[in-house]
Amino acid sequence: MNTTPELTRDDQTDLIFRSDDMHLLNEALARAHCYERLAEADAERRANGARKVQRLERRAARAARRARRLTAAALAAAGRAA
DSSP: OOOSOOOOHHHHHHHHHHHHHHHHHHHHHHHHHHHHHHHHHHHHHHHHHHHHHHHHHHHHHHHHHHHHHHHHHHHHHHHHHO
16 A cells, blocks of 8 residues: 555646745755855955055055154254354
8 A cells, every 4th residue: 555645747847836936945055155155255345445544544644644743853953053
C-alpha cells in the first residue's frame, strides 16, 4: 500500500513556481547584499577622503605658521642688523 499521496499536475506546477520564486528570492537577496556592500565601500571611501583632506589642511596650517615665524624672525634679524 502506497502511503504517499500522488502529486497532481497542479501540485507539480506549484512546486515549480515555488522553486522559481525561491530562486528569484535568493537572487534578490544576493543583489541587495551586493548593493549594501557597495554602499559601505563608497561610504568608507568618502570617509577616507575626508580624513585625508583634514590631514592635508593641518599640514598646510603648520606650514603657514612656520612660514610666518620664519618671516618674523628674518624681519627681526634684519631690524637688528640695521
